[in-house]
Amino acid sequence: MKTILKKAPLLAVAGAIAITLTGCATYAGAVEYIEVTPLVAEAPAPESEPETEQEPELETEPELEAEPETVSTFPFVFNTFDTSYRYITSTPEYSYRTVGDIQLSNFRIIEGDDLREAREGWEWRIVDIRMAFGDDFAHWLGFTWAAVYGIDYYAFSLDENVSSSSDGLHTIYWNGNSYEIYQRLELAGDWGDWYFEMLGTFTVHAPIGYDGAVIAFFNGAQLPTEGATVPTSELIDDDTLWFRMK
Secondary structure, X not given: OEEEEEEOOOOOOOOOOOOOOOOOOOOOXXXXXXXXXXXXXXXXXXXXXXXXXXXXXXXOOOOOOOOOOOOOOOOOOOOOOOEEEEEEEEOOOOOOEEEEEEEEEEEEEEOOOOOOOOOOOEEEEEEEEEEEEOOHHHHHHOOOEEEEXXXXXXXXXXXOEEEOOOOOEEEEEEOOEEEEEEEEEEEEEEEOOOOEEEEEXXXXXXXXXXOOEEEEEEOHHHXXXXXXXXXXXXXXXXXXXEEEOO
């Protein structure tokens, strides 16, 4: 049983940048002047030098305001690429717990290739995925797996609703601009002698520098019924695996 969940577009979270201007204060001390009668004749006052014309001040260009910076309050710790993790999920019948292995590896950023068209100002972020199950429950009863993506690291909310969708386009708000980015998860596999192995990729096409795409693998027992919409908080638990495309 394979189910892919994609997260609906998220609302932007406006980040505030506090800029503190530090002034320089001066202190004028009190100076006492005492008049003293000179003992010698006063010297003639020096002739004043002729006034010189002052050069006009050059106009300075106004300082440009910095672009708004996108900040995040993402609450979970990310797992790392090129590391194998236990993926805890369930059998489709009876909901017995089954444990597999999952590894995301070979993360790369490219402009384009034979399969992915290059676009000026955009880039492709790709990571390979391997998932395998081989315990007794998975062997005799099968297993479920579930993933949610379309998550924006810079605008994450546990209250945001998740629904099943085949649309790979997601709206993000990044550094003051709105973009429609493309995300796709592909996984396929078959049984070997005793274990089931799945191989595939997760791909993101986004503006250059955008590193906020997130994918999470969670227990298939948390899957909502077909067509239902639930908040993210009802899908995840302490065993959910989080990966950021960075």
